[in-house]
Amino acid sequence: MTEFLHATTNMVDACKIPVIADCDTGFGGPSNVSHMVKKYEGAGVAAISIEDKIFPKQNSLLEGGIQDMLSEKEFVAKIIAAKEAKRSPSFMIIARTEALIAGLGMNEAIQRARAYEKAGADAILIHSKKNTPDEVFEFADTWGGKLPIVIVPTSYPSVNLSDLQKHKIKMIIYANQTLRASYASMNRVLEQIKNSDSLSSVKEEISAMEEIFKLQKMYELKTEEEMIKQNLKKMGYIS
Structure with a gap:
């Protein structure tokens, strides 16, 4: 469990x-x-x-x-x-x-x-x-x-x-449809990579890195880090 x-x-x-x-x-x-x-x-x-x-x-x-x-x-x-x-x-x-x-x-x-x-x-x-x-x-x-x-x-x-x-x-x-879709997609992409001499063959079939960053909330984390930095400046901890 x-x-x-x-x-x-x-x-x-x-x-x-x-x-x-x-x-x-x-x-x-x-x-x-x-x-x-x-x-x-x-x-x-x-x-x-x-x-x-x-x-x-x-x-x-x-x-x-x-x-x-x-x-x-x-x-x-x-x-x-x-x-x-x-x-x-x-x-x-x-x-x-x-x-x-x-x-x-x-x-x-x-x-x-x-x-x-x-x-x-x-x-x-x-x-x-x-x-x-x-x-x-x-x-x-x-x-x-x-x-x-x-x-x-x-x-x-x-x-x-x-x-x-x-x-x-x-x-x-x-x-289980999303699991099966993921499995089929990963197999298809890896097969294409194996049979190709570059990653360009799968570029249109995979997500852009920016989409992954959004999924991971990386841009929100950067904004939060900048806010903390500005507050530390105001409090005199950093110049």
Whole structure:
């Protein structure tokens, strides 16, 4: 958890928008979840997502992956622990059910979602590895709860926003697209550099150094340093 929390804290510091943290299965049992919520909320995270698989877990979309599930009772205990641990009512607990991923069927997914709502979750994330959004739409249309529904359309990327809105889905998590874009771009640029005799071949494909300096707030730091220097002059410490 410590490494994930460190990375998340850096993201919170760098962002002006709310950050949602994917906390997998909560890093252990209910007591671990309680500790995790306190740490993540303290770091300024706006919401955490935890899922009802056994710890440690494998990725939901891994072909041939093991998708063992906690019992409904065990995951309800984690939600209760999370709810009791949070300090601010605005801090969200997103309960993610993997019932469809594990092949347990729609009825199981709906039953679990209703139990998680009753336990105090603030939103329900329904995950699917199908290449169409059909079962996600079926869930959204039939579960009957009051909580907002969250989806992760990695396996069904052709779904459009208007269709999601029709089915009253309130949040979309684009979980890995920027990571995959970065990986593809870095590979492409490095391949071009390897096959070229200069860096000019990739000049148009990479960011200007000025953009990186802006990202790092280097110009703001220079302004701050100059302000400090002027104040030191006024106070007679430097000439």
